[in-house]
Amino acid sequence: MRNDILLALNSFCEEKLAYYAKNRNFDYGQPHNNVSALSPYINRRILSENEVIKVALKNHKIGKIEKFIQEVFWRTYWRGWLELHPWVYKHVNDETCQGTIPKKTGIKCFDHWTEELIETGYLHNHARMWYASIWIFTLNKPWESGANFFKRNLLDWCPASNTLGWRWVAGIQTIGKPYIAKADNIKLFTKNRFHPINQLNEKPMSVKNEESTREAIKFNPPRTLNFENHDNVGLVLNKNDLSLNKSFEAKKIPFECGIYIEEGKKSSKSVVVNSFEDRIMDETISKTPGVKVFYNYNQLVDWARNYKLNKLIFPYETTGNEILNKRELIEKLKEAQIAPFFLMRDWDRHAFPFANKGFFPFKKKIPYLLKVNNLT
Numbered sequence: 001m002r003n004d005i006l007l008a009l010n011s012f013c014e015e016k017l018a019y020y021a022k023n024r025n026f027d028y029g030q031p032h033n034n035v036s037a038l039s040p041y042i043n044r045r046i047l048s049e050n051e052v053i054k055v056a057l058k059n060h061k062i063g064k065i066e067k068f069i070q071e072v073f074w075r076t077y078w079r080g081w082l083e084l085h086p087w088v089y090k091h092v093n094d095e096t097c098q099g100t101i102p103k104k105t106g107i108k109c110f111d112h113w114t115e116e117l118i119e120t121g122y123l124h125n126h127a128r129m130w131y132a133s134i135w136i137f138t139l140n141k142p143w144e145s146g147a148n149f150f151k152r153n154l155l156d157w158c159p160a161s162n163t164l165g166w167r168w169v170a171g172i173q174t175i176g177k178p179y180i181a182k183a184d185n186i187k188l189f190t191k192n193r194f195h196p197i198n199q200l201n202e203k204p205m206s207v208k209n210e211e212s213t214r215e216a217i218k219f220n221p222p223r224t225l226n227f228e229n230h231d232n233v234g235l236v237l238n239k240n241d242l243s244l245n246k247s248f249e250a251k252k253i254p255f256e257c258g259i260y261i262e263e264g265k266k267s268s269k270s271v272v273v274n275s276f277e278d279r280i281m282d283e284t285i286s287k288t289p290g291v292k293v294f295y296n297y298n299q300l301v302d303w304a305r306n307y308k309l310n311k312l313i314f315p316y317e318t319t320g321n322e323i324l325n326k327r328e329l330i331e332k333l334k335e336a337q338i339a340p341f342f343l344m345r346d347w348d349r350h351a352f353p354f355a356n357k358g359f360f361p362f363k364k365k366i367p368y369l370l371k372v373n374n375l376t
């Protein structure tokens with residue numbers, strides 16, 4: 001799997017990346033060759049952001065692929081922003097409308113995108129923007145229910161990019177600046193596939209922002225990890241990060257490896273998402289020699305105990321991505337006298353402090369972030 005994705009990244013960088021800035025806004029329909037379609041893999045860190053940009057820079061001068069680099073950083077920025085404003089996710093996650101499929105609307109493009117999303121688990125970025133805008137301003141549905149519909153069906157679902165993408169369209173992220181889907185813009189950027197003339201509300205009222213605009217919390221960087229010679233290290237991969245073992249291997253740190261599979265959430269995901277995730281997990285397991293698989297906390301704790309692990313490392317869990325940072329597991333580990341360590345990748349550690357305001361000031365830090373991540 002990882003090798004196939006690396007091949008796909010390489011061929012995207014060799015063949016398509018030079019035209020990305022010019023082409024990326026066009027939704028030509030499946031198979032969406034003008035964009036990378038890598039988000040389901042970056043999201044689970046089957047490929048890390050660092051690897052993606054490294055391959056891109058191997059093929060191109062930095063000035064020629066600025067747009068692509070910025071897009072990769074958009075996800076980092078959203079994740080950091082949500083980490084500093086965690087109550088915003090709690091609000092959408094508390095919503096009761098859990099991803100109901102919208103009925104046929106008669107707006108051809110919208111109905112098409114509903115089907116595309118359900119069947120493939122993917123929508124082009126521009127289509128996500130139009131779709132969310134039509135949902136909110138033409139169909140007058142709450143943005144939270146749309147975010148939950150995406151949550152159920154997107155292969156790349158990310159609590160930060162999805163919640164904040166919907167808020168941005170609604171005009172409550174960049175306050176008072178909603179994104180308005182316009183028929184002529186859809187016609188242009190779908191190359192005449194759709195033209196919903198006179199079907200869209202192109203002059204909507206702003207959505208009310210029910211939440212207070214509270215200040216960002218201060219970023220408290222989690223501890224960094226130091227290894228001693230006598231350490232018996234266990235690393236537990238999960239869908240938040242399926243390649244952290246590669247960086248341990250690169251640093252020649254000996255470790256026992258496990259993988260945690262979260263079965264309980266399956267009913268909240270579509271069949272397409274569940275089978276994609278099963279396939280990814282199966283392939284990760286088959287390509288990771290000696291890995292132990294856990295389906296519940298007891299299996300994980302027994303393994304840590306049996307192997308006498310004194311450093312048990314989990315990928316850091318950002319807001320909305322909690323899998324192992326749960327009281328029940330922490331208590332069980334405490335009983336077994338094992339202290340878990342949630343390891344934040346340097347990529348996030350460096351970037352998150354700058355995600356407290358808008359993307360514009362964050363963007364100015366990209367040259368610095370590339371440098372501290374040894375990419376320039």
Ligand SMILES: Cc1cc2nc3c(=O)[nH]c(=O)nc-3n(C[C@H](O)[C@H](O)[C@H](O)COP(=O)(O)OP(=O)(O)OC[C@H]3O[C@@H](n4cnc5c(N)ncnc54)[C@H](O)[C@@H]3O)c2cc1C
Nearest residue numbers: 035036037038039071072074075125156157158161162165
């Ligand atoms: C309403 C709405 C909901 C969204 N929900 C999600 C989501 O749940 N998960 C998700 O990963 N993205 C989400 N996005 C962002 C974006 O649409 C996808 O990341 C992008 O379409 C993924 O396709 P790609 O890999 O072909 O992107 P490419 O154009 O090839 O970009 C390369 C990488 O950059 C990152 N990226 C690109 N555009 C964005 C963006 N606008 N925001 C954040 N990261 C970006 C992704 O990691 C992507 O793989 C949402 C956008 C909107 C408007």
